[in-house]
Amino acid sequence: xxxxxxxxxxxxERAQLDGAFRKALLTEAVxxxxxxxEATGKAVLRDVINATVGFEPLAAELGKPAKSLHRxxxxxxxPSTANFFAILRVLQKRAGxxxxxxxx
Numbered sequence: 001x002x003x004x005x006x007x008x009x010x011x012x013e014r015a016q017l018d019g020a021f022r023k024a025l026l027t028e029a030v031x032x033x034x035x036x037x038e039a040t041g042k043a044v045l046r047d048v049i050n051a052t053v054g055f056e057p058l059a060a061e062l063g064k065p066a067k068s069l070h071r072x073x074x075x076x077x078x079p080s081t082a083n084f085f086a087i088l089r090v091l092q093k094r095a096g097x098x099x100x101x102x103x104x
Contacts, residue, residue, distance in 0.1 A: 008050065015051035022052060022095040030088065030099060042073045045087070049073075053094045061090050 015022050025048050033041025049058055049069075059066035062083075069087070072079040079087070092098055 008047070011047055012051045015048075019096055022048070023097045025051070026088075026091055026095055026097055027099065033084075039075060042075070042077065042079075045091075046073050048091055048095070049087075052091060058087070058090055062086055 011025075015025060025044060029041050029044035029048055031041075032038075032044060035041075049055055053061075055066045055069055059069050062069070064083075071077050072083060073087075088099070
């Protein structure tokens with residue numbers, strides 16, 4: 001099911017105003033992705049990107065074409081480990097979040 005424009009705008013607006021929400025959104029994306037639910041992880045990661053930095057500025061910071069980022073985070077995309085963690089580094093910096101790994 002496609003997300004509505006109103007939903008995407010709501011996520012964007014809340015992420016702009018609420019640091020805890022940005023942190024939770026990024027944490028959820030990483031947990032889903034690393035937990036084996038790559039589709040959800042990539043979808044939420046796209047939401048984080050759109051709500052924080054945007055694809056064009058992210059691409060410029062990473063030195064990659066924005067179209068490549070869209071493809072690698074799309075439903076059939078498969079980002080390399082290096083690309084995935086490069087994206088996370090930028091998002092952590094932009095969202096003001098520092099993620100750590102803990103064994104469950």
